[in-house]
Amino acid sequence: xEQVIKFELGRLNAHLPVKRIxxxxxxxxxxxxxxxxxxNLHYFKREELKLLSKLLPESExxxxxxxxxxALESKLGRGAARISGEIEAKVIxxxxxxxxxxxxxxxxxxxxxxxxxxxxxxxxYMFVW
Amino acid sequence: MAAAFTSSPNRMELMKVRKRLxxxxxxxxxxxxxxxxxxxxxxxxxKTIQKSRATAIEQLRKGYEAVSACMxxxxxxxxxxxxxxxxxxxxxxxSERNIMGIEVPxxxxxxxxxxxxxxxxxxxxxxxxxxxxxxxxxRAVKLLVELAELEVTALTLARELERTKRRVNALExxxxxxxxxAMNFIMMRLDEMERENFTRLKRIKAxxxxxx
Amino acid sequence: xxxxxxxxxDPETVIGFSLAGVSHTHVYRDKNxxxxxxxxxxxxxxxxxxxxxxxxxxxxxxxxxxxxxxxGLIPLVLKIxxxxxxxxxxDELSDLVRRSVGIEIPVKTEGE
Numbered sequence: 001x002e003q004v005i006k007f008e009l010g011r012l013n014a015h016l017p018v019k020r021i022x023x024x025x026x027x028x029x030x031x032x033x034x035x036x037x038x039x040n041l042h043y044f045k046r047e048e049l050k051l052l053s054k055l056l057p058e059s060e061x062x063x064x065x066x067x068x069x070x071a072l073e074s075k076l077g078r079g080a081a082r083i084s085g086e087i088e089a090k091v092i093x094x095x096x097x098x099x100x101x102x103x104x105x106x107x108x109x110x111x112x113x114x115x116x117x118x119x120x121x122x123x124x125y126m127f128v129w
Numbered sequence: 130m131a132a133a134f135t136s137s138p139n140r141m142e143l144m145k146v147r148k149r150l151x152x153x154x155x156x157x158x159x160x161x162x163x164x165x166x167x168x169x170x171x172x173x174x175x176k177t178i179q180k181s182r183a184t185a186i187e188q189l190r191k192g193y194e195a196v197s198a199c200m201x202x203x204x205x206x207x208x209x210x211x212x213x214x215x216x217x218x219x220x221x222x223x224s225e226r227n228i229m230g231i232e233v234p235x236x237x238x239x240x241x242x243x244x245x246x247x248x249x250x251x252x253x254x255x256x257x258x259x260x261x262x263x264x265x266x267x268r269a270v271k272l273l274v275e276l277a278e279l280e281v282t283a284l285t286l287a288r289e290l291e292r293t294k295r296r297v298n299a300l301e302x303x304x305x306x307x308x309x310x311a312m313n314f315i316m317m318r319l320d321e322m323e324r325e326n327f328t329r330l331k332r333i334k335a336x337x338x339x340x341x
Numbered sequence: 342x343x344x345x346x347x348x349x350x351d352p353e354t355v356i357g358f359s360l361a362g363v364s365h366t367h368v369y370r371d372k373n374x375x376x377x378x379x380x381x382x383x384x385x386x387x388x389x390x391x392x393x394x395x396x397x398x399x400x401x402x403x404x405x406x407x408x409x410x411x412x413g414l415i416p417l418v419l420k421i422x423x424x425x426x427x428x429x430x431x432d433e434l435s436d437l438v439r440r441s442v443g444i445e446i447p448v449k450t451e452g453e
Contacts, residue, residue, distance in 0.1 A: 001304050002149060005156035008296060012159060015227040036227060043224035043235060072162045079165060109169070117173050121226045121235065125166055127159055168442060175438065186422060193424035196357040212356045217364035220343045223389045223415055232414050236390075241361065248362075259360075266361035270346070277390055277419040283434055291441035 012127040014038040017067065023052055024061035034067065042067070048122045055094045056087070063087045067124040070112070074129055079109035095119070138318035146315060150308040157300040160293055163229060167290045170228055174283045181279055185272035192269040195262040202258045211259055216249035221274055231289050236278040241267040344389020344416070347382045349375060349397055354423050358392065369397045376401060380408055388416045394423040 017034035026032035026049055033043040044066065056064060064087045071082045083092050084104045093100035095118055096111050107115065115123060200208045222237040245260045347365035348358040355366045365388060367378040375397060382391050398405050398420055409418055422428050 001299065002152065004296065005152060005300070008160060009156055011230050012163065013230075015230040031224070033224070038230070040227060040232060041225060042227045045235060072166065074158050074162065078162070113169050113173060116170065120173075120228075124227065125229050127162065129155060129159060171438070171442070178434075189421060190426060192357055192361075193353070196353060196360065197424065200353070200356075209352075209356055212359035215360055215362060217345075217359070217362050219346055219362040219364065221346060221389050223342060223344055223417070225414060234414055234417060236417070243362070248360075262357065263360040266357045270358065270361045270363065273392060273419060273421065274346070274390060277417045280419060280434065281414075281417045284437065287434065287437040287441045291437070294441060 015040065015042070016069075016124065016126060017042065020065040020067065022062045023049065023056070023064040023066055026066055027053060027061065042124070043121065045121045048119050051118065052091060052122060055091050060087055064091060066122050068092065068119070068122060069126045070107075070115070070123050071126045071128045076106065079112070081107050081112055083107065138315040138322075140319070143312065143315045143319065146308055146312045150305065150312060153300055153304050153308060157297060157305065160297045160300070164290065164293050164297060166229060167286055167293060171283060171286045171290060174279055174286060178276070178279045178283055181272070181276045185269065185276040188265070188272050189269040192262070192265040195258070195265040199256070199258040199262040203256055208259070208262075211250040214250040215263065216247070219270060228286070231285060233282040233285050234278055236274055238271055238274045241271040243267065342389075345387050346390045346392065347385075347388050347416075348392045349379060349382075350392075350394040350421075351396070351423055354394055354421075363392075369394075369400065372400055372402075372404075376404055376408060379405075383408065383412050383416060385416075391416050391418045392421050393418065395420050395428045396423055396425075399429065 015036045015038060018037055019034065021029075021032070021034055026044055031043065032046075032049065033041045035041055052064065052066075053061060065085070068083060068085075068088045068091070071084065073080075073082055076082060082104055083089055083106075086103045089100035089103060089105040092105050092107065092115060095115060096105075096107065196208070203211075219241060220239070224235050224237075225232050226235050227233075242264060245263075248263055250259065345364045346358075347367070348355060348363050349367045350358075350369060352368050355368050359366055365382060365385070367375065367382075369375050379391070379393070379401070382388050401408075412418075420428075
């Protein structure tokens, strides 16, 4: 049983990318993708990249790192999540139609559902403990 | 039950059990977060499936109807012949994406609808019924491909959710209570031993004092 | 990656999908032939999606799930109605959702 827990905890973040790529390079790639720590490829949908590029001025395309990481932190409480990074928070704020404070934005369950519906491939969950 | 966990109730053993309990509790919290996220992902997918299923299946019904009409007017053999002659060029793009370590497909398909000239069947044998049948079926294929992505995603998420739920339950109802039981047992034994020790010391002291 | 589509069903279903430009087809005759063909489609790396009618799936019985259960993510398998519109009362997804979430969520649509 404890082996199982360790296995499950190890698996939680195994999909996270080894290296993120900028929106700019994703837009110019023929098949934009990142590689996870587990070796699996994760492809971005072009329509999402287009949506993101409309939300940001072109000068910021190389500053947005993809996928945008949605951190589920146990200390934030159930259903809340943190998105860090100035540009990342700004983009998510625009999708939710509210201002991002400083360099991060905390989102709650209904907002999270909306973000995941609009950006299913360009956002990924990250578990923090 | 608790005794099975501990060979000897000492401080070392207590520390070990505490550690195992902390791991189990951490695992439980995280898997519960994962479960919440999975439920949300699944609901998002189910929401789109309802509509997608209805439109795809309605279009497929129209397609079959048009094929039947075509066979009735043109003849079964002629329709089969035309089906054989049709260019088979439909291609789909499948790539994978990851939701919390779960691989799900992303499927993309180009416009499936063609015009009568590019389908490849010989035009002198054909009627407008054939064109209608082909067109309706082409539309159906596009919708079915989109539906397949959603159905597979929902099934995969639901299976993972079922698995995660089993793990959370095992932690919540079996492992965590068992470890708590073991911890309480050790603490109780340690307390008892301390009390025994105390009384023994007192007795020794009394004996020593009584001797003087 | 680019893939092709396969379809398994009655003659009319197959004719319909051929007209739409689907390349790999199998007309159901008997269970063993269909199972063999299904396995071949599953192992064919060119194929990304297998469409199979509910009626054929029922004719294949538990072997269908055995064969399909061994596959990876690709090819995807989608069960579809045939020209009679037939689909079973029991919906795999609804069942699984009820078991895993514990509540009833309507997935099956009317007229399906």
